[in-house]
Amino acid sequence: MDDKSPNTVCAGFLPLLDAAILIAAKEKGFAEAEDIDLLLVKESSWANIRDRMAIGHFDVAHMLAPMPVASLLGLMPLPLKIIAPMALGLGGNAITISNAIAADIASPKPLAEMTAREAGDQLSHLIKDRQKQGKDALVFGVVHPFSGHNYELRYWLAACGIHPDTDVEIVVIPPPLMPDALSSGMLDGFCVGEPWNSIAIEDGAGTLLTTKSKIWRNSPEKVLGASDTFAANHPTTLSATIRALYKAAEWCGSSENTEELAHLLSDSNYIGVPAEILEKPLRGQFKTENGEISQIQDFFIPFERAATFPWFSHGLWFYSQMVRWGHTDWSPEHAEQLKSCYRPDLYRAALADLQVPIPSANAKVEGALEHTQFVGTMKGQLALGPDGFFDGQVFDPDNLETYIRAQADQK
Amino acid sequence: MTTVDVKILVIDENRIRASIIKDGLEDAGHSLVTVLNEIRGVAGQIESLDPDVIIIDLENPNRDMLEAMFALSKSVKRPIAMFVDNSDQQSIEAAVEAGVSSYIVDGLRQDRVKPIMDMAITRYRAFSKMERELETARNELAERKTIDRAKTILMRTKGIDEEQAYNLMRKTAMNRSQKIFEIADSIIMTASLMDE
Numbered sequence: 001m002d003d004k005s006p007n008t009v010c011a012g013f014l015p016l017l018d019a020a021i022l023i024a025a026k027e028k029g030f031a032e033a034e035d036i037d038l039l040l041v042k043e044s045s046w047a048n049i050r051d052r053m054a055i056g057h058f059d060v061a062h063m064l065a066p067m068p069v070a071s072l073l074g075l076m077p078l079p080l081k082i083i084a085p086m087a088l089g090l091g092g093n094a095i096t097i098s099n100a101i102a103a104d105i106a107s108p109k110p111l112a113e114m115t116a117r118e119a120g121d122q123l124s125h126l127i128k129d130r131q132k133q134g135k136d137a138l139v140f141g142v143v144h145p146f147s148g149h150n151y152e153l154r155y156w157l158a159a160c161g162i163h164p165d166t167d168v169e170i171v172v173i174p175p176p177l178m179p180d181a182l183s184s185g186m187l188d189g190f191c192v193g194e195p196w197n198s199i200a201i202e203d204g205a206g207t208l209l210t211t212k213s214k215i216w217r218n219s220p221e222k223v224l225g226a227s228d229t230f231a232a233n234h235p236t237t238l239s240a241t242i243r244a245l246y247k248a249a250e251w252c253g254s255s256e257n258t259e260e261l262a263h264l265l266s267d268s269n270y271i272g273v274p275a276e277i278l279e280k281p282l283r284g285q286f287k288t289e290n291g292e293i294s295q296i297q298d299f300f301i302p303f304e305r306a307a308t309f310p311w312f313s314h315g316l317w318f319y320s321q322m323v324r325w326g327h328t329d330w331s332p333e334h335a336e337q338l339k340s341c342y343r344p345d346l347y348r349a350a351l352a353d354l355q356v357p358i359p360s361a362n363a364k365v366e367g368a369l370e371h372t373q374f375v376g377t378m379k380g381q382l383a384l385g386p387d388g389f390f391d392g393q394v395f396d397p398d399n400l401e402t403y404i405r406a407q408a409d410q411k
Numbered sequence: 412m413t414t415v416d417v418k419i420l421v422i423d424e425n426r427i428r429a430s431i432i433k434d435g436l437e438d439a440g441h442s443l444v445t446v447l448n449e450i451r452g453v454a455g456q457i458e459s460l461d462p463d464v465i466i467i468d469l470e471n472p473n474r475d476m477l478e479a480m481f482a483l484s485k486s487v488k489r490p491i492a493m494f495v496d497n498s499d500q501q502s503i504e505a506a507v508e509a510g511v512s513s514y515i516v517d518g519l520r521q522d523r524v525k526p527i528m529d530m531a532i533t534r535y536r537a538f539s540k541m542e543r544e545l546e547t548a549r550n551e552l553a554e555r556k557t558i559d560r561a562k563t564i565l566m567r568t569k570g571i572d573e574e575q576a577y578n579l580m581r582k583t584a585m586n587r588s589q590k591i592f593e594i595a596d597s598i599i600m601t602a603s604l605m606d607e
Contacts, residue, residue, distance in 0.1 A: 044469075044470055044474075045471070045473070047474035047478055048469055048474065051503070051512065052507060054503065055503050055507055056504075077478065144479070145478075171479070172476040172478075173476060174473060177472065177473075
């Protein structure tokens with residue numbers, strides 16, 4: 001790595017649909033236009049991404065949104081500081097259950113057509129019935145303890161009266177192994193990013209139950225993680241990378257490019273899954289148990305609604321859930337420390353010269369926007385939301401401690 | 412011998428590599444080495460083996476699962492630190508370069524862990540070198556077979572002897588700045604087209 005030119009940026013990624021922005025930045029020339037030689041390295045685990053960032057192999061990486069938070073709080077096995085100067089889109093995950101469990105849920109309409117509340121209530125009834133009959137607890141897979149998957153699954157279960165630690169079992173499984181684990185009966189369900197839900201459904205192993213976008217509309221999923229040494233030593237290179245990714249996100253977000261994007265991603269160097277399978281979830285389409293196509297609103301948003309803006313409130317929400325589920329303790333010092341984690345200042349500085357609207361606030365009240373709303377920006381107008389949690393709760397980052405206390409009581 | 416009582420678990424889906432590491436560790440005096448070739452049931456195995464050191468290949472996608480087990484599971488109670496020493500950048504780098512990662516129970520002295528990791532790194536490197544050599548040998552063999560087949564085709568179609576056939580291919584290769592193997596390959600392809 002010593003022969004690295006100053007503008008070479010090495011990025012690790014996992015084969016997932018939401019690596020799209022990184023892949024498009026390279027393949028569609030957005031990185032090159034910013035004089036960035038973007039090297040993309042496919043990895044097999046989030047642990048590898050973290051380790052290779054720790055030793056300087058990766059300057060930036062496709063990363064689970066809670067990982068920079070966990071790294072800053074010292075929850076990772078390596079002492080490592082990762083910042084998030086940009087997000088890589090909103091949404092993109094879904095919860096799929098085995099066909100056997102789906103058959104036990106008596107629903108008048110296809111499961112994918114239900115709201116998160118309806119789906120959660122159905123699941124809750126089923127779990128209570130199973131408990132009465134003395135059956136085993138259902139096992140759900142997530143991809144990492146510090147993942148949006150783990151926290152949204154837990155949030156949804158808890159809000160539907162299912163305790164994620166005692167009523168079900170949650171285990172960690174790598175994304176590409178989820179469909180097999182479901183069909184072999186190792187798992188009863190999972191929460192994973194695309195295309196692994198679609199693959200399980202195409203293979204006839206499972207049925208879509210609900211989606212991240214229904215649990216928390218327009219919620220954060222992956223971020224661009226950057227090692228803080230890289231960010232400190234190469235600020236102009238990082239800025240140029242952010243600009244390239246922003247333009248790539250804009251390209252990915254345009255529906256007329258979806259077919260081409262699906263083809264780019266299907267390459268074996270990237271996701272290695274047929275383009276026909278990738279195109280559907282890129283359009284928010286899933287096959288239901290009746291063989292029909294269900295259109296999920298706001299399933300994956302790569303660009304619109306400030307989808308690449310690294311909101312403080314997103315990082316702090318993950319922190320609130322880490323405390324809720326015993327991954328760390330609450331302390332005002334932690335909350336203060338996390339202000340150096342998600343970095344809207346770097347995002348803004350990088351995009352300052354582009355004539356694009358950027359939010360002027362660093363944080364927002366999550367769940368406050370019932371409808372699309374135009375907000376104040378540095379330049380022009382920007383539409384945000386709707387961004388509701390399915391249970392109608394609101395997360396105000398200024399009242400972090402109150403929110404955490406309330407959830408501890410509820411738990 | 413002071414290191415014999417360290418319990419080591421090697422998790423590697425590549426059976427050959429796993430056994431090479433096991434042999435190396437045993438040669439170095441570690442008698443308590445267990446090898447697992449698949450991750451299934453690993454929680455129970457870890458509980459019963461109670462290893463001090465776990466060595467796992469970096470390509471194994473189940474590293475996240477393993478770490479989650481350490482952090483959350485009731486079966487692994489002791490805290491686990493990664494690599495030789497969290498602050499030892501060089502060791503971490505050497506391990507990652509070689510394709511190996513390890514988890515070590517906190518409190519195990521570094522002077523006891525270091526030789527184990529060094530051994531694993533050496534063996535991983537030796538294994539990838541061996542694999543590369545094997546791959547080269549396989550390619551060479553395949554190329555030689557292709558050249559022989561092309562030679563036979565030339566001998567038959569042009570009515571020339573083996574040496575003449577070889578010289579013809581060599582000359583063509585030189586003129587076109589290609590490899591003999593590539594010329595041979597196109598001769599075979601052309602011949603197969605003609606046959607049909």
